[in-house]
Amino acid sequence: MIPLRGRFLLLVPLLCGASIVARAETWTFAVSGDSRNCGDVVMPAIARGAIDNHAAFYWHLGDFRAIYIIDQDFAAEHKPAYLENAWQDFIDNQIMSFGELPVYLGLGNHEVIPPMTHEKALATFAPWLNAQAIQKQRLSDDPSDAAPHGYYHWLRDHIDFVNLDNSLSSFDEAQMRWVAALLTHDQEDESVRAVVAGMHEALPESVSKSHSMNQTLLGTEGGREVYRRLLELKNHKPVYVLASHSHYYMKGIYETGYWKAHGGVLPGWIVGTAGAERYKLPDPLPEGMQKGKDAIERQYGYLLATVSDSKDDPIHFDFHEVKTSDVPRKVVERFTSGFVQSCWDNNPPYGK
DSSP states (O other), rough: OEEEEEEOOOOOOOOOOOOOOOOOOOOOEEEEOOSSSSSSHHHHHHHHHHHHHTTTEEEEEOOOOOSSSSSHHHHHHTOSOOHHHHHHHHHHHTTTGGTTSSSOOOOOGGSSSSSOHHHHHHHHHHHHHHHHHHHHHHHHOTEEESSSSOEEEEEETTEEEEOOOOOOTSSHHHHHHEEEEEEEEHHHHHTTTOOOOOOESOTTTTTTTSSSGGGGGGHHHHHHHHHHHHHHTTTTSSOOOOOOOSSSSSOOOTHHHHHHHOOOOOOOEEBBBBOOOOOOOOOOOOOOOOBBBEOSSSSSSEEEEEOOOOOOOOEEEEEEEGGGGSOOOOHHHHHHHHHHHHHHBHHHHBOO
């Protein structure tokens, strides 16, 4: 059982006869995913954007390297031994771009493409999956839970950030038990004012149903159960659900006939692509969804979230496109301007 967290009382000094007012400033965080293919070019631009926008942290929702083929950025430098060095390449050329900014990692399906395995991913990325904030929260929840997992959560500003692991297109029994206990606790704990759930594949029955947890029976069943638990939590406090995997940006991904007929709609986003080949949008789009505003294809980018003290809707998400002009000069010099441009022109080629 996850113990009740402490509550805090904000005391504001009484000055010059003024009334006591609790004032909370806004803050930001950045989210993206899918940085294979051209991620060594695009991710440093996202890092610059996150830092310039004073993000408190960056959250990657999985798919670091392609694995089933050699990433274009890796091949461009004629590096040897791709499989032996792919993940270190991601660490050196993408994560390190963020400098001292905290980076949270989620695992995607490309992290478990053979010869890579879930166990190898947990071991390789342990410095991030077992970062101090994550480890402290995990051991506070359960002192016997010593080893890091692909799923975890951390708290900031009384918001619970929940990283789910559906890299194998489903949630295993241990994770399902963990999610159930955590969301029940968050519902009962008045100090938790909102919950943000992030994962690689979207939960079932989204607009992106054909490229989501619907691809497996276990994923469909477990994903629907997690959705229902998040929906129940939404009756008590704000809930936001983020996913990647579909390689485009979309707001309102759970505005579907299925969820409208089976309990209700969760606020959901596909966060865009951070270097992976850019997919086309579903055609047709749901009624009321505007292409170019609510749904954007063939653009690299990330979500920038602005957090306020609003009780009903404390987090606002904006999609930030990444253009060739945003790529840091040292990255352009390293790869050449021709290769950088090819990441925009040929990933995939226009018209495909």
